[in-house]
Amino acid sequence: MDDADNLDEDVVDAPRDFPSLRTLIAARAARLPRRLGQVAEFALANPDDIAFGTAASVAQRSGVQPSTLVRFSQALGYQGFSDLQEVFRARLRDRVPSYDERLKQLRQHGGASKAGLMLEGFAEAAERSVAEFRHKADHAALDKAIDLLTRAETIYLIGLRRSFPVTAYMAYAMGKLGIRNILVDGIAGLGAEQLGFISDRDAVVAISFTPYASETVALAHTASGRKARLVSITDSVFSPIAPIADVWLEVVEANFEGFRSMAATMALAMTLAVAVAERRGERG
Amino acid sequence: MDDADNLDEDVVDAPRDFPSLRTLIAARAARLPRRLGQVAEFALANPDDIAFGTAASVAQRSGVQPSTLVRFSQALGYQGFSDLQEVFRARLRDRVPSYDERLKQLRQHGGASKAGLMLEGFAEAAERSVAEFRHKADHAALDKAIDLLTRAETIYLIGLRRSFPVTAYMAYAMGKLGIRNILVDGIAGLGAEQLGFISDRDAVVAISFTPYASETVALAHTASGRKARLVSITDSVFSPIAPIADVWLEVVEANFEGFRSMAATMALAMTLAVAVAERRGERG
C-alpha cells in the first residue's frame, strides 16, 4: 500500500514530454545536491548525449558516477535512468521534419506571423549562403591563406561596418586559441595608428563587401605598402582589395530585405582561425 | 592476410554520414538477398527505428532475425549492427562530427583537403543551427519581443565575448534602419556607465551563452533594476538572464571544434532589427 502511495507521488511529477522535463530540471537544479545539480546542468546543455549515450558514457562526460544518474532520475520521479532517457529520445523522434510536417507547422502558426516570415527569410538566406559556399569554395586558396597566416607573427584583422562582426568573432576565437592578433576596429578614427607597427613578418585579413568601405581599402593598402602578407575576403573580383592581395577568397552571401547574411563568411573566418591554430600546434 | 584484405575493402565503402549511406542502401537494395533486401527497405522507411531501437527490436519490427541485421551491416562494410546504427544516430544529433572523426574518414575515403574538412565542419554547424532554429523558434515570443522593442525609446544592446559579433551586427543594422540604439561593448570597463541614462522607457537586448559572462549578467540586472524592458537571447533556461527577462528567446547553436556557430542567432538578431523598423514605419 505505501508502495502504491510512493509510486503515485513519484509518477505524478515525472513529465513524459521534453519541454516539461526541461522546465522541471531548470526549476529544481538550484536546490539539488552538488552531484545531482551537476547532472542537471549537463543534461540541459547536452540533451543529445543523454538521448544516445549509455549510463556509463554520460556519467563520464558529466563527471559523476553512473549510480548518480539513477539517483538523479529517481529524484525527478522516474524509475531509473532508462526511463528518463526515453523522454530525451522522444524529443529527437519528431525532429528532422519532412516537407509535410513543415507545411503543417506553417499553417498551424496561423499562416505564419509577419515576424515568422521574416525569420524564415533570414534563415533561408543563411542556409543558401552556407550551402553555396560549401560547394564553390576555393580549397587551394584556402590552404594558401592558412599557410600564410600560420607563418605570420601577428595577424591584423581589418573589417568595418557589416564585416566588423566577422573580424570581431575572429579576434575572439584567435584569442582563445592563443594566436596573436590585433583587431583593427577604426575606433576613434585610429585605424591607421593601429597598423603602426605592422611589418613584413605580419599578415592581414581584410574583409570587405560592396559597397567597399573606403577606410578598409585604405588600411589594406597601408598594410600592403609595409610588405605585410594580405588575405582578402570579398564578394567579387572587382573589390579594390582583391588585386593587391596575396590570397583572395570569394564569398557571395545571399541577402534578405537588404541585409546580407554573414553565415558563410563566419564559417570561413572560423576555419581560418582554427586551422592556423592546428597547424601551429603541429609544428610546435 | 585475406582477413586484412577483407577489412580494407569493407571499411573503404562504409559511409559515415547518413545521406551517403541512404544512397548506398538504395543502390544495393535490389541486388541484395531476400532478407537483407527486406532490412534495406525497412531501414529506408524507418530510419528512426534503427536509430533508437535495439538489434532485437529492429529485427522483430522488420521481420528478420537479429543475426540478419549484423550480416546486413557487414554487407555494407560496417563492423556490426552497432556500427551502422551510429550513422543513423549521428543524423539526429546536434553535435557535428569532430575534426578528428572527419580526418579518419578522409584517410579512408580520400577527397577534400584538411582545410576543406574544417570548412565543412563549420558549414555543417551553421546549417544545422539555422535549420533547427527555423523549426523550433517560438514565434509568439518573437512577436512579443518585437512589440516590446518597437515601443522602446532607445534600445541597448548587451553582448560580450562570443555574443559581441551579434550585437555589433544588430547595432550596424539598427543604425542603417534609423533605430536609436546603444551598443554596450564594455570597452575600457565602461559597461555600467553606458547604461547610465537607461530608464523605463527603454529596452535591452541581452545575448549570452554558456558559460554566461558575469559582466553581461550584471549589466542585464542593472537594466532590469532601472525598470527597462528586457529581451534575452540565450541557449538554455539555465541562463541567469532568462528568469529576469520580459521575453526569453532560446537559440541552440551547434558547435564544431568547440566554437559555436552564430548563424541562427544572427538570423534572429536581423529579424528583430528589421521587424522593429517595419513596425515603426507602419505607425509613423
Next chain:
DNA sequence: CCGTTGGTGGAATGTTTATTCTATTTCGCC
C-alpha cells in the same frame, strides 16, 4: 562532541545486448 541524516562513490548483481557459430534451407547452375 557525538548521533543522525542525506549524499556520494564504487563494487556487486542480474539482466539485456550484439555478435558468433552451426545446422539447415534456399537458390542458381549444370
Next chain:
DNA sequence: GGCGAAATAGAATAAACATTCCACCAACGG
C-alpha cells in the same frame, strides 16, 4: 533433379548494461 555455394534461423556466448547495495563522508542539530 541434384550438386555446390550462398543465405538463413536460432541457439550459444561473452560483453555491456542499468540498477542495487553498502560502506564511507560531510553537514547539522542537540
